[in-house]
Amino acid sequence: MSVVDVSGATTSRVAPFLQGLAREPIVWLIVLIFAVGALTSEYYLTALNLENLMRNVAVIGLLSLGMTVVLLTGRIDLSVAALMIFAVVVGVIVMTEIGPMLGGRWLVRGNTYAGPIIPVILVALATGTMVGAVNGIGIAYFKVPSFIMTLVSLTALRGFNYVLTNGHPYYLKAPLYGWIGDSKVAGIPVSFLIFLLVLLGLIAFVNGTVRGGRFYAIGGNEKAALYAGIKAQRYVVLAYVISGFCAAVAGIVFTARLKSVDAPLAAGYELTAIAIAVIGGTALAGGVGSPWRTLLGSVAFAAGLNLLAIWGIGNWYQNLAIGIVLIASVGLSRTSRKKTHS
Template sequence: MRNLETLLRFMAVIGLLSLGVTIVMLTGRIDLSVAAIMVFSVISAVVFTKLLGGWIGERWVVRGNSFVGPASVVFLATLVVGCVLGLMNGIGIAHFKVSSFIMTLVTLTALRGGNYILTDGHPYYLQSDAFRWVGNADFLGIPFSFLVFCSVLAFLAWLMGRTNFGRHVYAIGGNEKAAIYAGLKTNRIVILTFMISGLCSAVAGILFTSRLASVDAPLASGYELTAIAIAVIGGTALSGGVGSPWRTLLAAVAFAAGLNLLSIWGVSTWYQNLAIGLTLLIAVGLSPASRKRLQL
């Protein structure tokens, strides 16, 4: 049961990143910055709250880098930062016509550097009771973080399957030029998809760092490739227009279970990364054939 609980907590984090990537990929674009946004949003929120405490005469960082301030302010600031970073990605891609690969790669690199600048290379230890509750709480044996993931999944599944926004996203991914001729505001929709991705990353950051009770600059390195691999394994086409949050859920379950099994067998992280790379390569190779079969 302890191993199953750990599996669900891990799946909640990578699942949220994968959901954000899925929404972006449905438009025919990609987001390489999800893991960097996940960590940077929390670090910047902690730094902002620390500065806020100084402005009002409160000392919320003690014993070096132990943060004891209000978690609610950090949570809210994290969500805001995630949305803003997604907005910046979306504007650069939609209005300035920067390739999504280049734009999000630049964001990834800049945020990784920003993490070290804000932390000065040292972790922040999150000592608030609220962080411990978010990281360890469960209901009827089901981790709170997994319930959050399921809630986001249900909302995005409804958004993509039952609303005009979802239909427009699929239309852009299927044939963007036809969508423009049909009068769809493609730039606005693309920006919103990147904001959703940034928000999913921020929520994942809250869950991830609360579980660790700390946040550090190099955390989650490589998680962006894991998220993309899960989305592709779930049938989301790299060219856009094909995929769904429910398929991403199934892929996340299979992927997390596979990595968990490798850990139980004692396979080192290096070989696990190799397995992720090979899985992504195979999934990308099969993706065109899968899309053709779905269209038929």
């Protein structure tokens, strides 16, 4: 009777993975940040701070995953931060209007939503997906430059957010929303588990299927992709649909943590998403990157900002740090791309 050496097979798979991980500079950056945090603050490695860190990673990580897919095609999406709020606002507004038709008053005390939250979530996801599709169609079929198309979307969605809310926040009162924002499973925040679920889905699709591989082909050389029979327009639209969906999920996770949604929220998060994707090795010119490395970029970015906050460094200086990191990442991305092609 033969015996299969399962432990040996597992070791042979794990060892190359760990070796590859050790060769990633961003992994050592994460280790350095955590080491400095542990040495300079007794609170940095506490359970409470690590939970907050994971919740932060969930929001910016979801935005960055969608941005990564768009960047792979050689485009950009500046609308993600405005969309993450717009999707939830639309969900609340739609259900507020439906409530009286069903004989229920779901908006109480002026601006507190107390109705069913699952339909709000479904409407938000549908809204994010549809806005992403509109961006993609405008860029792919009407040939509007992605920077212009998504900048217009950013401006329009910000305006709609203020119009729909009348400049006042909506407070979201629902047990399920509280569970998404505050609860943990085996010590891991639910919001972070949602992020991991989306991450695994994107890894399986982008890196594990022929269709997903076409994002790389389009971003690497779109003309060659067209000659190879790849319908680039469809995949550009799909990339923006994925980005819109990820933005909506980020909005749900973000507002569930705050128990409210307000028009000014998440301003500037689009730059954060771009910075994280580039830090994770995604090329702005397209064709290079992966959702897995975006996870590493999200952890490094969130851990770094968390450390600055613990040190008592204000938001203005944190924004300055984001700008410096983005400029440095773009420079390194261009340098490495030139080396690759030389």
